[in-house]
Amino acid sequence: MKESIYLNDDLAIINFNKAYPKNGDDFLTSSTFANFIRMYIEYLKSYDEDLYLYALQGRSGREAAFEIIKLFRMLRIFRCEEVESIYLNDKAKLLEFVDELYNFWKKHQRFSVISSGMAQSLGADSYVLLDSNFNNLNLSLYRMMEERIMGRKNRVYRQMQAGTNAAVSVRMNKSRLSEKYDALQEIPFIDSVMLRTPMILHPKSNKRTGMFTERMDNPISGFTGDGDTWFCYPCKIGSLLAFIYFHRDFFASAVSLGNLFELANKEECEQKPDLICLFGNEDGKDETTFYHDEEEDMWVGCVSYNQRIEYFGYLKKMSLTLHNLAMMKKGWLPIHGAFVNITLKNGKKKGIMLMGDSGAGKSESIEALKALGNEKIKKIEVVFDDMGTIHIEDGVPYGQGTEIGAFIRLDDLDPGTPYRDMDRSVFMSPESKNARVITPAAPYDVVSTNHRIDLFAYANNYDNKMGLHRFTDMEDAKAVCKLGKRMALGTTQEVGISTTYFANPFGPMQKQEICEPLIDEVFQCLKDNNVFVGEIYTHLGFNKEEREGLEIAAKELLEFIEKQ
Template identity: 65%
Template sequence: MDKKIYLTNNQVVLNYNKAYPKSREVLLKSNTFRVYLQHFIKTQETLYPELYNYLTQNGKYDSKEAANKFSKCLRMLSIFNMDEIESEYLEDKKSLLTVVREIYKTWRHLQRFAFIKSDSSDDFGINTLVRRDSEMNDLILRTYRLFEERIMDRPNLVYRQIQAGTNACFSIHNRDSIWSEHYSALKDIPIIDHVMLRTPMILHPKSSKRTGTFTETKVDPMTYFEGDSESFFCFPCKVGKLLCFVYFNAKYTASALSMANLFELATKEEANQKPDLVLLFGNPDGKNATEFYYDETENIWLGCISDDPRIEYFGYLKKMCLTLHNLAAMQQGWLPIHGAFVNITLNDGRKKGIMLMGDSGAGKSESIEALKSVGKDVIKDIEVVFDDMGTIHIEDGIPYGQGTEIGAFIRLDDLDPGTPYRDMDRSVFMAPENPNSRMVTPAASYDVITTNHKIDLFAYANNYTNEFGLKKLTVEEVKDTCVMGKRMALGTTQEVGISTTYFANPFGPMQKQELCEPLITKVFSSLEENGTFVGEIYTHLGFDKTNRHGLDIAAHQLLEFITK
C-alpha cells in the first residue's frame, strides 16, 4: 500500500505513512491535497458549471493546472490577508467563499478513511493511531475556519465540532509467512490490527438490498483471484469461535470497517495463524458471482464475491461470512440457527434463555424489542447472545446456544422510532435516508456469545398466520415448520410474498441439506428430552408491519412464560 491517496467517486482512503500533514503549510502544499482539488474541480463541470468556470478561469486552465493555481492561492491566503495578495481568484470574493465552502462540504460528503503501518515504529499503539487521526481532524477543521473567516473578514459566532477528518482509521501490518503455498497470493496483503470508528458513522452506500444466492462452485477461487497488496486489505475476525480472514477490495473499505461493530477483530497473534474461513470480497474477476468453495486439502471454506456496485450493500459481506461459518459449523456437528437468542433476567433473579427462529422479516428481533417494552417493569436485564445467526450444539446431553456476532445489523424500519437512538453514539448507520436503511451496533461481548447458554424456550417466528400470541407445539410439528421455513417476505431481500427456505436459513443449511438434516433431528430430539418449551410465536408482521398489535400480544405471552 504505497499510494498516498486512493480516491473514487464517493470514497477516499489516505495513507498516513505517505501523506500525513503535520501542519497547515504541509497540508496545502501536498500532492494529496492537489489530487483532491483536481477531483473536486472535475466534479463541478456538470454539477456547478459556474464554479467550474471560476476555478478554470473560463477554460484558461485544465483541472490539473487549476488545482495547482488555486492551491497556491490558498497557501497565500493562509498567511496573508486578502488585501495583501494578488490573485485572479480574489477578484470575485463571493465565488471564492462559495468554492471554499463547497470544497469542504464535498470532502465531508465523501466516505473518508485512513491507515498507518503499526510496524513502522517500535512504540506504536492504538493511542498513536487515535492521536494522529484526531490531530488531522483538528487541522482540517481549523484550516477551513481560517479561510472562511478570512474571506468574510469576520469571525464565526457559532462553531460546530464535527468530524472534518476521517470517518474511521485503522492500522496494518504484514504477515511473516503464509500458511500454505497455495494461498501465496494473499501473503503480502496488509492485515488490519486496530480500528477506530468515529461514531455515529453515517455511510451512504449505493446499494441497499442483497439479491441472488450464495452458490457452491467446484472451481477454487484462488485460481482466479485478481487482488494484490496495492488494492486489497485483510480484516481478520472471529465469527463465533472460527477464525475468518476477509480480503477486501479497498473500494469497499466502508463496509469492511463496519464489520468492527459486528465481528470480533482478531489479534495480531491470531492473524498469523491458519484461518478456518477465507473470503475474497470485491474480486475483479468479471464473473458477477457470489460463490463458496471447500478446500478439502487445507480444510478451509473459501468464499468469493465479484467486484460489482451492488455488493456495496453490507449484507453481502456479513452473510457470506456467516454462510462460511455455518458450513464449517455443520461439519463439526453444530446446527446453525437463523434467529435471535437472549437471556432474560427478572428483578427477582430468575433467568430464562429465549431463542426465536425465522428468516429475514419474520419478526425475531422485533419480538425481542416488544418484550423489552412490555416487560420494562419486571425485567432487570436482557443479555443478547445473537441477533441474527447462532448455533445449537449438544454437550453432555444438553443443547446449548452460542452466537456468531458481537453486534447487530438492524433494519431501522422494523424498530420502534426511539430504538435506533439509544445506541446511536456507538453505531454505524447505512443510508438512513433510504428505504431498508440499516444500522450496525454493538450488542454483546465476545465472551458472552462464545459461552454455552441454556435454552428454555425455542419458538419459530411466524409472520404469515392469522393467529396471535405464543403457542406450544409438539417437537415434530415445530421441526416440520422449521424445515419448511415459511414466511411472508417483506422486501428486506429480493423476495416478496409467501416464500419458503429450507430451515429458514439460506446461508449454509439450504445449500448443504444433506449435512443439516441429521443435525436437525438430533438437536430437536435433545430439546424434547431436556423439557425445552417448543412452539410458534405469531408476529403478524406479514399482515401489517406498521401495526404492532400482534407483536404486543406475542410479547405479553412471552413475558408470561418467563415470569411463570
C-alpha cells in the first residue's frame, strides 16, 4: 500500500510504514491530516451547509484546511484569548466543527497496517503498542481542542476507540505456488491481527444472494490485483491451508476472519495451499465461482468486486465451499450444522451433531439445551457451529470442525448471550434485521481433533411435530437429509419452504455425484456403530417467538444424554 492513508467512502486504512505520528505536532503537521481535513470540509458541503460555510470563511477548501490546521497548532500552546483567528469569533461553531470532525472520523471503519519488524524502528515493542499509542494520541488531541475552546475541563471522560477498530502486521511471503500464480507473489500476508472488541461494523449489505458455481477456467487468468491494493489472510479451515486474498475495500470483513479461522503461522504459509480465494476481483463479471486446478490439486474461488459482497457471509461461505469440495475429494462428508460435546456433572459425555440449512434451528436448539440443562451440564465443548465433516477411521465415524468461531444471527441467540461474549465479538449492523455477531467458539486443537458422534439429527423447522424422533430405516433418514427441506426465514434470498441437496449449498449441492456415495458410506457406518440418527423438531418455521417447540426438543435431547 503506497499511500499513508487510504480513504474510500466509510473505510480508512492507515499505513504506519509511510507515516506514523509520534506526537501531536507530527500529527497536526502531517500531509495525512491535511488531506483528511480537506475531505471532511468537502463532506460538510452535503452534510451541514452552515458548518461548511463556516469552515470556508470565503476561502477554497485547501486554504481553509491550512488555516484550520494552523489554528489547531496554535491552540496546542496558547489559550483562545491569546490567539487571533476568524474561527474564534464563533466559539460555539468552532466547537461544533471539532466535534463533527471527530464524529466523521469515528464513522469510518478504521484500520492500521504495518510491516513486521517496523514497530521497533518506530520506538515500540510491537505493532499493538504502536496502534494503542495512535489511539491515545487521537483521543488526547480531540480532548485538548475541545477543552481549549470551551475554556474548561470536561466533567465526564469516555475512553473511546478514537484511533482504529483493528490493526494488522503484514510481511512478504514466498509460498510454494507455481509460476501460473506469480500474480499473487507480491501480495503481503497478514502475520498478526489485533481486534478492538467489541468491534461494531456496518456493511452495506446484510444478506447473501446468488450461488457459488463451478467454472471451467482458472480465475487466476483474470486476476486484476496487485501488492498495493490487495492483502492475504492465510488460515487453517479445518485441516486445510487456505490463502484468502482480498481487495483492501473489504478489509473489515477480512480482519473479522480473526474471530473465525485460525491464522496460519509462518512455516505453514511457506507451503502450497489447499485452497485459494480471490475476494473482490475487479473483473467486471459480478460472479461467485470456483475452479479445481487438477494439476496443482488446489481449489480456487473467485468473488467479483461488488458492494454487496461486503456482507461477511460471502467471504465465509466461499471459503467453506472450497473446503467442502476439497474434503469430499478426500472422502470426507461435509455437514452443514452444529456439533457439541456435552459433559454432565455426573460424568456422562455425549457428542451431539445437528444438521440443517440456515434458519433450521441448529444453534437455537443448542442454546435451548444450555438453558434447560444449566443445573445438570458441567461443560459444553463446541466442535463446530456451522460447518464440519464426518469421516471414517477404523470403522468408526468421527466429526471435525472448520472454524474457531461462529457467525450467528443475533435473533437466533438467547437475549443475554451476545452480551455475555461481547468483549471478544465482532458485531455486524446490530441495529438491523439479520444482524450478526462473530464470536470465538473453540480452540483450533478442539476443532481439528476427532470426536465421537453419539447422536445425529436433522433440524426440522417445518413439521408440526414435537421433540426428537429416531429413524428405524436408514433409507428414510438419508431421504430426509438429502431432500434438505426447511422453512426459509429470509436469512438468504429465500423465503418459505425450500429444499437444498443435503441441506448444504456449499459444495455438496454442486458436486452431488461425489457426495452421494459418501452419504451412503457414512450413514451405514452410523448405523453399524448404533449412533442415534433422527430428527429434532424446532418449530422455528411456524413462529420464531414461540419457544415451546425448542424447549421440548431440548428436554428430549437432555434425556437422551442422561439415559444413554
